[in-house]
């Protein structure tokens with residue numbers, strides 16, 4: 264019976280595999296098609312070893328992993344000329360990437376070119392002399408993500424058939440002879456779009472009015488984003504000299520007012536800061552600003568000894584009992600045990616110093632020593648209970664706390680891998696293990712779920728301090744959100760600029776952070792994961808605006824962390840996550856999605872990694888000149 268079933272299963276799988284095979288293409292016919300192409304083209308001869316039975320070793324040719332078909336043909340800048348004959352490239356039915364850019368190819372594209380290329384994702388044929396219209400067969404290739412026809416001699420209209428290509432992220436048509444008006448293009452993934460220097464006229468459709476001006480240069484177009492509006496508003500009044508003078512004067516006065524305001528604010532913050540320090544009695548231990556990423560893994564002293572070094576031993580030893588536990592920890596220790604534990608400093612954060620404490624029983628816990636708590640005991644205990652109640656698999660739950668007049672300790676599970684911040688920015692040297700894309704997406708998803716859970720507990724409940732040093736990782740690199748709720752009970756003891764990289768622009772009081780402000784911080788966190796740049800690193804770096812400016816100018820690989828560029832086949836997902844991050848970090852709170860929406864979008868991206876049918880191709884967004 265079992266054998267039958269196995270047999271049945273195998274049969275089934277084999278049938279499935281047959282069905283899943285991209286097409287009838289086999290390597291022999293692909294080889295024949297390539298040879299026909301080679302002999303039809305002029306210019307420099309492709310130096311392919313013709314005695315090789317398989318084309319998979321030929322320069323510019325990439326085969327599927329089982330060598331059964333050609334999936335990429337990249338011949339950029341090879342000095343090729345002549346026209347593309349029918350029945351050549353079009354016979355490479357498994358092709359996913361076609362790059363013929365920067366050659367001297369001319370003539371129209373053969374009408375059959377795209378009929379059978381139903382797996383094509385990237386088409387790079389810019390910088391040639393191709394002419395004639397875009398063949399209609401292109402609009403049936405719904406797998407297309409990148410289309411670059413720029414700097415050719417193409418003519419005819421821009422077809423609304425592009426609307427069929429729903430996955431399109433890039434459409435470059437600049438510097439051709441396309442004419443007519445631009446059709447309404449409803450392509451949600453379209454990020455890179457350029458029709459500059461063609462013969463286009465008419466109104467720019469609404470769906471494209473959000474693209475930069477430089478996408479539409481050198482045409483007779485009108486409407487947003489261009490300055491010339493459509494219709495008969497020919498005699499727009501020029502600004503008079505007086506008006507200009509008025510505007511200039513106004514701006515200058517505005518600027519002066521703003522400077523004055525900033526000056527006053529800074530002074531106020533300055534005095535407030537010092538006052539707090541004296542009041543809290545933090546004995547001039549200034550916090551090391553490089554802290555978030557450095558983790559002092561020094562020798563193991565007892566926590567008490569550590570405190571002694573700092574001359575603060577009296578504070579701790581005066582404490583006897585009163586450790587309040589939450590939840591089902593099964594922990595069996597008291598404050599004495601905790602204080603006897605061997606400890607090392609994990610880091611000094613916004614709200615106090617964290618220690619790893621290893622109890623005599625071998626149990627390791629993380630202890631956070633709060634500083635600058637700005638509420639009374641009753642309020643504090645209530646707050647702790649509120650925090651203690653929040654328990655979710657994507658959070659670091661508060662296990663216990665201690666409170667007395669001088670000392671507030673929070674006890675958490677100890678997570679050995681540390682924070683996302685350390686993972687992203689720490690150990691940049693030779694021994695660094697790059698953080699791969701899958702791990703990053705999984706971490707983003709875990710963090711999003713944690714924050715989402717918090718937000719689902721009530722409209723007033725927010726995290727308040729989302730940043731990479733507050734995303735901790737388990738041994739299997741699952742993300743856990745930590746430090747929930749601390750923003751509301753402890754005033755940050757640090758200079759504002761350290762946290763400000765994550766802080767939503769509308770926030771005036773760091774103790775009052777809305778859910779939408781959390782979303783902003785989460786967007787910055789995503790950008791940090793994508794770019795590898797720390798928003799808190801330098802003063803004045805605004806990661807969201809930096810990314811926006813790079814993306815607006817010209818979409819380049821520069822945005823992304825170099826470490827990510829080595830991973831294959833993720834560009835689409837990277838762009839999707841980037842778009843989401845930019846939405847989260849929108850200037851206006853109303854424009855930001857909810858955390859639940861953010862989570863489901865990341866879930867989609869996460870799942871698409873498992874489902875993408877063309878899952879084995881090489882990274883193509885950055886069709887780099889070296890290829």
Ligand SMILES: *[C@@H]1O[C@H](CO)[C@@H](O)[C@H](O)[C@H]1NC(C)=O
Pocket residue numbers: 292295296299350351354
């Ligand atoms: C391309 O495919 C067509 C149809 O299958 C076939 O007739 C033709 O010979 C092929 N071309 C080459 C160069 O193999």
Ligand SMILES: *[C@@H]1O[C@H](CO)[C@@H](O)[C@H](O)[C@H]1NC(C)=O
Pocket residue numbers: 312313314315316
């Ligand atoms: C060309 O391919 C043949 C067959 O695979 C091989 O024996 C020969 O060494 C190759 N020639 C060169 C120059 O690589």
Ligand SMILES: *[C@@H]1O[C@H](CO)[C@@H](O)[C@H](O)[C@H]1NC(C)=O
Pocket residue numbers: 317319320328329330
């Ligand atoms: C595919 O071809 C390449 C180059 O000829 C060869 O190195 C590789 O081992 C082949 N892979 C398989 C699975 O046959």
Ligand SMILES: *[C@@H]1O[C@H](CO)[C@@H](O)[C@H](O)[C@H]1NC(C)=O
Pocket residue numbers: 369392394416418440
């Ligand atoms: C480009 O097309 C125009 C007509 O559309 C033609 O006059 C010109 O010669 C073509 N240029 C090249 C290099 O093919």
Ligand SMILES: *[C@@H]1O[C@H](CO)[C@@H](O)[C@H](O)[C@H]1NC(C)=O
Pocket residue numbers: 399402403422423424427
């Ligand atoms: C767009 O796709 C539909 C359905 O796949 C097809 O019928 C139609 O011809 C396509 N449009 C163009 C312009 O190819």
Ligand SMILES: *[C@@H]1O[C@H](CO)[C@@H](O)[C@H](O)[C@H]1NC(C)=O
Pocket residue numbers: 437438456457458459460475477478479480815816817
């Ligand atoms: C579009 O192409 C033109 C000409 O190549 C270039 O000047 C412009 O910067 C491009 N704009 C965008 C947004 O790509």
